[in-house]
Amino acid sequence: MKFLHVGDLHLGKMVNGFSMLEDQRVTLERLLDDAEAASVGVLVLSGDLYDRSMPSAEAVALLDWFLTEATARGFQVLAIPGNHDSAERVSYASALLERQGVHVPPAFDGSLASVVLEDEFGTVAFWLMPFLRPSSVRPFFEEKELGADYTEALRCVLEAAPIDYSQRNVLVAHQFVLAGELEPTRSDSEVAIGGVDGVDAALFEGFDYVALGHLHRPQKVGRETVRYAGSLLKYSFSEARGQKSAVLVSLGPKGEDGVDFSLLPLRPPHDLREVEGPLEELVSREALSEADPGDYIHAIITDDEPPADALARLRAAFPRLMAMDVSNASTRHEADLSRIEADEEMDDPLTLFERFFEEQNARPLTPAQRAVLEEVFESCLVAGEGRDAS
Ligand SMILES: [Mn+2]
Known part of the structure; x- marks a missing residue:
């Protein structure tokens, strides 16, 4: 049996002011194409279907479209609510959906819901555990006197299943x-x-595969077959360098070598990238031809003196510019202004300013800058003297 383990969808998420809805729709459609091509029969969604417990109408419509499309193509869908979801809302009409091959557990009632599928090697039980806190487990196991420990709470639930x-x-x-x-x-x-909130992976030793959601970077936890699939898209700049994927799992007969898996790269219509360098370089023809300028961009400009129109020029070059930051000697340097103490040099405002500038920017004034300041201070002094005389 082959199934595709898909991580945090976060449908309806906004990232730095950009709605991800259309990118999510396109990525999911390509995912269905790839799953079909790989002869996968089952899609497993590991929670955080929505970005919030009260999803927007558009986000609900997107999940509606995805489930309809998936079942129309013959997939069975197994999904659980994550910590971003409302378990009650996600399980709406779950008994009806069940008949269409969409399995979502009801709001937690102390027992673990399961779906049993069959293949040539026998049965496979998929245990659908919604996101659980100790407080949501405690009422159903009062005799166990559970505290705030997540591992103990989940141990209770698994032992009772x-x-x-x-x-x-x-x-x-x-x-x-x-x-x-x-x-x-x-x-x-x-x-x-x-x-x-940590849960000890040792709890899951008996499972042939553990399809996790919650962490957004694809990764294993201890052994290879306890995995986070990772999020559908890159949802923060910290994820810019990674590659998002789903896990294509092939279950053979029960036993040591019965589980095979590979990572199926996701294909978003726009990447999320970070570019860093002097403004002129970032918006140069060469740079723009190297990668798709239509990607979501975090631009870090390294100019000592960022041009006043830097943001406008970046926006013109990158229509999906998400943020601009400046990284140069002065932003990287931590100024310690307490080191500039008032002393005899206080008499000379230009010298004092020079020291302030150097402390702030980690470099001295240029001769041109010094010349401008000399003029400014000169005219101030003249104006001050003029006032004294009147
Ligand atoms: Mn998440």
Whole structure:
């Protein structure tokens, strides 16, 4: 059996003021094409279907389109709510959808929903665990006296589930899963739930594959078959350098070598990139011909004196410019103005200003700048003297 594990969709997300709806639609359509080409029968969505618990009408329409299109093409869809979703809203009409091959667990009631599929090697149980906090588990296991520990809460839920580990099992979950001391790679577009939300990957030892959502960079957790698929698109500049993907999983017979997987690169219509250098270089013909200027761009200009029209020129070159930052000696340098103490040189404002400028910008005034300032200070002094005389 082949299934495609897809991570955080965040339908309806805005990134630096740009709506991602159209990019999400195009990327999902290409994903369906690629899944079809790879003869995949099942799509697994690991939570954060929407970007917010009260999604916009447009975001709801997009998920509606995706599920309709996926089922029309013959896919079964298994989806769970993530921490960004409202479990109740995502499970709307789930009993009806079930008949169409779309499986979404009901709001958590203490038990773990499952979908059992079959192939030539037997059955595969997909366990659909919605995003869980200890507080959402506690009411159903009062005798266990659960505290704030995520691992203990999930252990309770898994132990109560009728999982037959002699058969093949896939867990679909949306949690912050940690393998020992290994630090996962985080992205700026994730919302940290807190420092105590970690779940020990050792809990999932019996599962043949664990399809995780929550972290936006594709990565394994400990073993290769416990994976974050990563988000559908790059949702922050911290993700600019990566490549987003879905995980194409092939399940063979139960056993050590029964799971095979490969990463299926996602194909967004526009990339999100960072460009860095002097303004003239960034907007030069050569630079613009090297990569698609229609991409979402974070421009970092390194000019010592950024031209006043830098933003306008970048916008003209990159229609999807998301942000401009300046990185030069003065922005990288941490000025310590307390080092400029009032002393005998206070008598000379030009010298004082020179020292301020140097501390602020990590370089001295140019002769031309000094000449301008000399003139300015001169005229101020003359004006001051004039007032004294009147
Ligand atoms: Mn997410």
